[in-house]
Amino acid sequence: MESVLKAQRGGESVLDLSPRWTVGGGVEDVYGEDRATEDQLVTPWTVSVASGYSLLRDPHHNKGLAFNEKERDAHYLRGLLPPAIMSQELQEKKLMHSLRQYDLPLHKYMAMMELEERNERLFYKLLIDNVEELLPVVYTPTVGEACQKYGSIFRRPQGLYISLKEKGKILEVLRNWPQRTIQVIVVTDGERILGLGDLGCQGMGIPVGKLALYTALGGVRPSGCLPITIDVGTNNEQLLNDEFYIGLKQKRATGKEYYDFLHEFMTAVKQNYGEKVLIQFEDFANHNAFELLARYGTTHLVFNDDIQGTASVVLAGLVASLKLLGGTLADHRFLFFGAGEAGTGIAELIAIEMSKQSKIPLEETRKKIWLVDSKGLIVNSRKQSLQHFKKPWAHEHEPVHNLLDAVKAIKPTALIGTSGVGKTFTKEVVEAIASFNQKPLIMALSNPTSQSECTAEEAYTWTEGRAIFASGSPFDPVEFNRKRFVPGQANNAYIFPGLGLGLVISGAIRVHDDMLLAACLATRLPRPADLVKYAESCMNHEVLLEHVVFHSGRKELMTDEDLVVVFSYSWRNECFTPSHGVEACAGLKNTGTRSKGKNNTTNI
Ligand code: NAI
Numbered sequence: 001m002e003s004v005l006k007a008q009r010g011g012e013s014v015l016d017l018s019p020r021w022t023v024g025g026g027v028e029d030v031y032g033e034d035r036a037t038e039d040q041l042v043t044p045w046t047v048s049v050a051s052g053y054s055l056l057r058d059p060h061h062n063k064g065l066a067f068n069e070k071e072r073d074a075h076y077l078r079g080l081l082p083p084a085i086m087s088q089e090l091q092e093k094k095l096m097h098s099l100r101q102y103d104l105p106l107h108k109y110m111a112m113m114e115l116e117e118r119n120e121r122l123f124y125k126l127l128i129d130n131v132e133e134l135l136p137v138v139y140t141p142t143v144g145e146a147c148q149k150y151g152s153i154f155r156r157p158q159g160l161y162i163s164l165k166e167k168g169k170i171l172e173v174l175r176n177w178p179q180r181t182i183q184v185i186v187v188t189d190g191e192r193i194l195g196l197g198d199l200g201c202q203g204m205g206i207p208v209g210k211l212a213l214y215t216a217l218g219g220v221r222p223s224g225c226l227p228i229t230i231d232v233g234t235n236n237e238q239l240l241n242d243e244f245y246i247g248l249k250q251k252r253a254t255g256k257e258y259y260d261f262l263h264e265f266m267t268a269v270k271q272n273y274g275e276k277v278l279i280q281f282e283d284f285a286n287h288n289a290f291e292l293l294a295r296y297g298t299t300h301l302v303f304n305d306d307i308q309g310t311a312s313v314v315l316a317g318l319v320a321s322l323k324l325l326g327g328t329l330a331d332h333r334f335l336f337f338g339a340g341e342a343g344t345g346i347a348e349l350i351a352i353e354m355s356k357q358s359k360i361p362l363e364e365t366r367k368k369i370w371l372v373d374s375k376g377l378i379v380n381s382r383k384q385s386l387q388h389f390k391k392p393w394a395h396e397h398e399p400v401h402n403l404l405d406a407v408k409a410i411k412p413t414a415l416i417g418t419s420g421v422g423k424t425f426t427k428e429v430v431e432a433i434a435s436f437n438q439k440p441l442i443m444a445l446s447n448p449t450s451q452s453e454c455t456a457e458e459a460y461t462w463t464e465g466r467a468i469f470a471s472g473s474p475f476d477p478v479e480f481n482r483k484r485f486v487p488g489q490a491n492n493a494y495i496f497p498g499l500g501l502g503l504v505i506s507g508a509i510r511v512h513d514d515m516l517l518a519a520c521l522a523t524r525l526p527r528p529a530d531l532v533k534y535a536e537s538c539m540n541h542e543v544l545l546e547h548v549v550f551h552s553g554r555k556e557l558m559t560d561e562d563l564v565v566v567f568s569y570s571w572r573n574e575c576f577t578p579s580h581g582v583e584a585c586a587g588l589k590n591t592g593t594r595s596k597g598k599n600n601t602t603n604i
Contacts, residue, residue: 052076059120060223066091066122091119092126105142110153112138116212117156120222127216135213139493141448141473143209144194150202151244158208159227161201163248167261171268183224183504184278185269186210189232191252191285192306192341195420195451198285200234201247206283210305210496218497220504230265232258258288259295266296275509278500280305286340290389301503303511307345309492309499310418314346314443315353316520317490318414321468325413325439330358330368332441335412337403337453338419339371339378342445344389346416347371353517367395370410374419376401377409407432414441417453422446425454430462438466443490445472456487495519 050058055075063071065086072078086094095115102108112134116123127134136142146153166173190203207227214220232253239245253261269277281292281304293304303309318329325332334350336343347369354365371378371393377400378386378393386394400406407415407429415433417425425444433440440463444453456475459467465480470488477486499519503511 050075053080056080059117062119063088063121064091064119088122088125091122092129095122095126096130099137105137106145106149106153108137109142109146113158114155124212124215124222127212131216135493136474138212139209140194140491141450143205144196144448144450147193147199147202147205148196150199150205151239151242151246154246159204159229161204161229161231162265163201163231164233164250164253164261165248167264170264171271174268174272177226179223179226181224182226182273182277184211184214184220184280184500185226185228185273186214186280186282187228187230187265188282189230189284189288190234190247191283191288192420193283194447195422196448198234198236198239198252200236200239200245201229201231202239202245203283204229210280210282210493213493214497214500216497217493218501220497220501224504230262232261259291262288262292263295266300270300276301276504276507278302278503280309280496280500282306286389287387289341298510301509301511303499303516304341304345305492305496306341308349308511308516309496310342310445311345311349312499312516312520313492313495314416314445314490315349315517316495317443317470317488318350318441319353319521321441324468325441328357329354330360330365332368332413333410334369334414334416335406335410336369336371337415337417337424338421338446339373339390339393340418340420343371343416343418344393346418347393349513349516349520352513356517366392369393370395370397370406370412372400372403372406377406404429404432411436413437414443417444417446419453420446420451422451422453425458427458427462430454430459430467434463434466439468440466441468443470445470445490447472447491449473449475456485459487460485 050061052075055077056062056064065081065084066088067075067077067081068085072081099108099111102111112123112126115126127138160173160177162170162173186207188203188206190200190206191198193199193203193206204227207229211222211225211227214225215222231247233248233250234240235252239247240249240251252258266279269279279296279300279302281289281302283306284292284304289304289307293302293307296302318332322328329350334347336347347366351362351365351369354360354368355362358365371390373390375382377397378390378395379397379399380394381399383391383394397409400409403424404426412433415425415429425442430440430442433442442454442459442463444455444459446452452471452473452475454462456469456471457478457480459469460478460480465483465485469485470490472489472491474489475487477484479485499515502508502519503515508515
């Protein structure tokens with residue numbers, strides 16, 4: 001065979017021939033065909049026209065049975081769909097019905113992820129219209145289980161994986177992502193996923209889930225969102241020994257190696273997407289989280305959701321609960337169980353706000369806040385051995401070794417759980433705080449539900465219905481003494497989509513504490529009856545435009561009023577308007593040279 005070809009080619013062996021480029025960038029071989037089965041070191045590139053069969057498999061434009069007759073003709077869909085036409089509303093009804101048939105939340109999660117892969121706009125429509133029901137599915141607590149089982153439920157990669165293998169090439173990796181205009185990146189290194197510990201590369205569920213909320217609650221277009229998992233290894237032995245583990249099978253890189261890698265990442269992001277891309281750090285372990293925030297807070301538009309987002313939403317909750325508790329922030333005494341990212345982040349924002357309100361110096365307001373970590377109450381005598389972020393909270397007191405004794409010694413009016421350790425607000429602890437407070441404020445913030453310091457039912461029962469309770473993961477309403485109690489949810493999901501949207505649309509280039517305070521205080525401003533109308537009228541308002549255009553990145557940028565605008569605008573989600581698919585496809589229709597009946601991919 002080879003000799004026949006040699007003769008035809010004037011003595012050249014086919015193996016000697018150098019490949020020739022095709023018009024579309026493919027490689028033509030001696031048979032005149034692309035070398036589809038061979039290694040292609042030169043990337044073939046094509047521009048696909050999203051119509052026909054490929055349109056139905058394109059989640060960004062697919063509408064499934066919602067394509068109407070006109071669209072089916074225009075986009076070469078005749079015969080590719082059953083004849084019934086189903087409105088988006090009917091599709092939604094059908095999907096919600098089938099989702100509700102699943103007993104296991106993980107199965108609902110998987111069904112939702114499949115929907116996102118199939119029909120992105122329908123996914124967001126479901127999420128937006130049924131946010132209370134579906135938030136626990138795509139977010140905490142179910143996302144925790146999904147991350148734990150990510151290896152086995154993994155079907156198609158979501159987001160961008162940047163592992164140590166890509167060292168020196170991170171910019172190239174970013175350029176592999178199909179979207180060029182990115183507004184928000186949520187990044188994790190998977191070391192502290194919720195309260196579940198080191199899940200390595202499987203932490204990807206978190207940036208994916210958080211960004212779904214950026215779209216559903218914040219209105220940021222899905223194409224502007226980029227979930228990233230940095231894989232520097234894992235110290236989770238179970239994963240290292242799991243043959244199906246999807247990440248790097250090595251111990252975590254630390255120290256210089258870790259920070260050099262992260263620096264390459266941060267530099268590449270700015271280089272590729274510019275100064276105004278928002279980077280949200282998620283679920284990094286505290287020994288890196290504070291350091292990364294300190295390093296990049298002054299050079300990039302970054303915030304750490306666990307430290308700052310949580311602080312903002314919890315302070316909003318505290319300010320709201322003062323209506324029931326009475327007094328000002330400075331009249332209360334706070335005890336935290338857990339002194340990590342969430343605990344110290346919330347504590348600092350409370351102290352800042354207290355200081356602003358009461359004009360008492362920050363060093364003094366901090367003294368109204370006490371923290372307990374795994375070694376007991378944080379007191380002065382421990383100062384030398386404390387991590388730097390705990391030091392401001394080391395007050396004068398004799399050592400106290402456990403939570404119950406700390407509650408009895410400090411007599412807090414508010415008890416806040418940020419330990420990641422479930423069932424630690426025991427009956428004794430809750431009864432102790434209830435013994436000296438008419439209305440004890442109890443916040444069990446640890447996620448997922450299994451790590452919650454106590455349940456809503458326990459809080460209400462053990463305080464005989466007197467507790468004001470909120471938790472990180474949702475709990476159902478509780479009946480106690482024939483009264484119905486609806487627990488609050490204090491989760492940063494209630495702040496980061498609005499805060500992030502505000503940062504993005506304002507063109508800010510740094511995040512300041514004032515913005516976090518404005519965001520949390522905005523939540524108590526009156527909510528207009530018709531948010532959409534109000535938002536639309538405000539978006540054209542010259543005041544906002546002036547802020548956006550002229551004051552970008554300045555710390556005085558966000559007034560309470562602006563934040564209301566941002567929040568209200570965030571409810572107006574354009575990304576799934578029913579005609580979107582038609583327009584998108586119509587826009588593409590003229591770019592190719594295809595003719596009806598031929599295949600749908602055009603090489604140019
Ligand atoms: P972290 O690891 O930075 O801090 C945990 C803290 O708890 C450390 O100070 C540690 O010493 C302490 N701790 C651990 N075991 C303890 C024990 N047995 N007794 C006393 N203290 C103990 O973690 P981070 O980021 O602060 O998160 C903690 C928890 O808070 C997690 O479950 C996380 O899911 C939850 N969280 C909830 C948020 C929300 O929006 N509701 C947001 C961020 C975190």
